[in-house]
Amino acid sequence: MDKMSTGTATKTKQKITAKLDMVPPPKYNVVFLNDNVTSMDFVVAVLMELFEHSPETAADLTMRIHEQGQASVAVLPFEIAESKAVEVTLLARNNNFPLNVKLEPES
Numbered sequence: 630m631d632k633m634s635t636g637t638a639t640k641t642k643q644k645i646t647a648k649l650d651m652v653p654p655p656k657y658n659v660v661f662l663n664d665n666v667t668s669m670d671f672v673v674a675v676l677m678e679l680f681e682h683s684p685e686t687a688a689d690l691t692m693r694i695h696e697q698g699q700a701s702v703a704v705l706p707f708e709i710a711e712s713k714a715v716e717v718t719l720l721a722r723n724n725n726f727p728l729n730v731k732l733e734p735e736s
Contacts, residue, residue: 656735657710658701661694667726
């Protein structure tokens with residue numbers, strides 16, 4: 630009898646693990662700008678509702694905005710900061726307030 634080779638080959642899968650150096654996304658300051666029309670009560674309410682500040686922190690930030698002309702109210706990744714800025718602006722316009730928000734890279 631002839632000996633036949635079975636012709637089987639063993640395949641091995643090589644597990645590749647890629648180590649990605651995850652760099653956190655850059656953060657941006659969400660800055661509220663003072664104006665002479667937007668009520669302080671509205672600003673406090675927005676800071677509490679959209680940025681989850683306590684009533685005390687929201688009041689302190691509102692005073693800083695009023696006295697210094699502007700204040701950073703949050704530091705967030707760009708996409709979230711941009712979304713919050715748009716949300717604040719829409720809410721302000723819907724309530725007939727000219728509140729402006731700008732984004733600045735965290736330094």
